[in-house]
Amino acid sequence: xxxxxxxxxxxxxxxxxxxxxxxxxxxxxxxxxxxxxxxxxxxxxxxxxxxxxxxxxxxxxxxxxxxxxxxxxxxxxxxxxxxxxxxxxxxxxxxxxxxxxxxxxxxxxxxxxxxxxxxxxxxxxxxxxxxxxxxxxxxxxxxxxxxxxxxxxxxxxxxxxxxxxxxxxxxxxxxxxxxxxxxxxxxxxxxxxxxxxxxxxxxxxxxxxxxxxxxxxxxxxxxxxxxxxxxxxxxxxxxxxxxxxxxxxxxxxxxxxxxxxxxxxxxxxxxxxxxxxxxxxxxxxxxxxxxxxxxxxxxxxxxxxxxxxxxxxxxxxxxxxxxxxxxxxxxxxx
Amino acid sequence: xxxxxxxxxxxxxxxxxxxxxxxxxxxxxxxxxxxxxxxxxxxxxxxxxxxxxxxxxxxxxxxxxxxxxxxxxxxxxxxxxxxxxxxxxxxxxxxxxxxxxxxxxxxxxxxxxxxxxxxxxxxxxxxxxxxxxxxxxxxxxxxxxxxxxxxxxxxxxxxxxxxxxxxxxxxxxxxxxxxxxxxxxxxxxxxxxxxxxxxxxxxxxxxxxxxxxxxxxxxxxxxxxxxxxxxxxxxxxx
Numbered sequence: 001x002x003x004x005x006x007x008x009x010x011x012x013x014x015x016x017x018x019x020x021x022x023x024x025x026x027x028x029x030x031x032x033x034x035x036x037x038x039x040x041x042x043x044x045x046x047x048x049x050x051x052x053x054x055x056x057x058x059x060x061x062x063x064x065x066x067x068x069x070x071x072x073x074x075x076x077x078x079x080x081x082x083x084x085x086x087x088x089x090x091x092x093x094x095x096x097x098x099x100x101x102x103x104x105x106x107x108x109x110x111x112x113x114x115x116x117x118x119x120x121x122x123x124x125x126x127x128x129x130x131x132x133x134x135x136x137x138x139x140x141x142x143x144x145x146x147x148x149x150x151x152x153x154x155x156x157x158x159x160x161x162x163x164x165x166x167x168x169x170x171x172x173x174x175x176x177x178x179x180x181x182x183x184x185x186x187x188x189x190x191x192x193x194x195x196x197x198x199x200x201x202x203x204x205x206x207x208x209x210x211x212x213x214x215x216x217x218x219x220x221x222x223x224x225x226x227x228x229x230x231x232x233x234x235x236x237x238x239x240x241x242x243x244x245x246x247x248x249x250x251x252x253x254x255x256x257x258x259x260x261x262x263x264x265x266x267x268x269x270x271x272x273x274x275x276x277x278x279x280x281x282x283x284x285x286x287x288x289x290x291x292x293x294x295x296x297x298x299x300x301x302x303x304x305x306x307x308x309x310x311x312x313x314x315x316x317x318x319x320x321x322x323x324x325x326x327x328x329x330x331x332x333x334x
Numbered sequence: 335x336x337x338x339x340x341x342x343x344x345x346x347x348x349x350x351x352x353x354x355x356x357x358x359x360x361x362x363x364x365x366x367x368x369x370x371x372x373x374x375x376x377x378x379x380x381x382x383x384x385x386x387x388x389x390x391x392x393x394x395x396x397x398x399x400x401x402x403x404x405x406x407x408x409x410x411x412x413x414x415x416x417x418x419x420x421x422x423x424x425x426x427x428x429x430x431x432x433x434x435x436x437x438x439x440x441x442x443x444x445x446x447x448x449x450x451x452x453x454x455x456x457x458x459x460x461x462x463x464x465x466x467x468x469x470x471x472x473x474x475x476x477x478x479x480x481x482x483x484x485x486x487x488x489x490x491x492x493x494x495x496x497x498x499x500x501x502x503x504x505x506x507x508x509x510x511x512x513x514x515x516x517x518x519x520x521x522x523x524x525x526x527x528x529x530x531x532x533x534x535x536x537x538x539x540x541x542x543x544x545x546x547x548x549x550x551x552x553x554x555x556x557x558x559x560x561x562x563x564x565x566x567x568x569x570x571x572x
Contacts, residue, residue: 216440217439228412231410233404
């Protein structure tokens, strides 16, 4: 690894650590970085502050980091697989599959006698996981039979649009209360993951990341296009399936636990390419993960300061990033 | 060594080449030529494992089947006309990808691999461009780097689909000379498709002419070959 790359990694890691402390400090009860550090190291005398920091805010901060890592890495995979700079984690309908399942759950729950509190949150998470899993399984199966990767992309986008239309019909037919809870789900939230759920969330994302790391070499070959990749030893079926399963776990996992969080997965791979000035996935995967961590923490801080939904912040932060990258490079590079 | 045994190719119901037998031997540069739509690319892609033939066998180094894409990639390298302009990727890294069939799961290059990469760049005369980024290079330069990548793949057989099409006249001859040298000095079997009859006749050892639906393998140096090619293309003489 070159010196510059190492310096960028260290800088991003330090920045992420600092942002985590600031993120934990931000909220209705404002805490200084010193107080946060004391609470984290167990030197805090005030049990209330200690509880806020460790039980609630640290969990949320970790969720933000995991979500940032997962979305950036899966966005990178999709951009390389489809050789398309505008691809992102949701391009194949992960989020629309999840939203259909969540919509069905929210609208169906009152019929089943009403589900509230923890049961509702677990139900929504489960529904989203199942929904995104089914959509990606369908696309992965199709991808084993279809040769041209562009056909797979178009198929994914059409499935995604079709599902969105069905979700619209459901929304139109639902009552005010159900509609509101659905709309709030689509705005995303990093605060719904409890301490008990965190290991499940972290486990899902870790499994996706292991698969992502295992596809580093095929992803590098894909930079030349699938045809060249095949003549250089790329196993089309195996690698495609691995990438799609990885994205199902990463993007599906985030959507299930935090709702559909937009733009991070689209914008951050470009930022990573620009920071590290490379196309090599051995550097880009950890690079995108770290960049994602820092930006997601930043977005969470902003969302707390102005008390606005996380999805609005990621979009407002992500759009200028994409525009900036386009203008800087004149051509977006994948 | 590439051998075609009773090979037929086609597009849907349209048959292009019928029952072709041919042997492309080591240390020879063969130019595959024929009219537009005669199936040059279809045949070349089938040999590269990117398409299917309708019947017959393609035998590469004694094998009709490969157990994996990686095994095939150690036998045949392929270069096409697709423009490869990857931003932030240096020539050296692109050529390094050619080592993929030999490297570990992460594609790390050993010293040995790096030497092969430098050697391949030197062979095509692109050593000075080693650290240049691909998106800052001309079509001709990119073409050379793609050929260096095929060389780094270290295969006994190299297939090239229309390698001369983006190049100007001096570059075309230079490229053909380079390919001839590779075939003769390194004992490689090189098969390339081209429309450019004069260059093919001047530089290749053999001409594989698709005179639909026949495939004729002719020595480029013989006068009668010029006549056969000219007749196939419906022109008086070459």
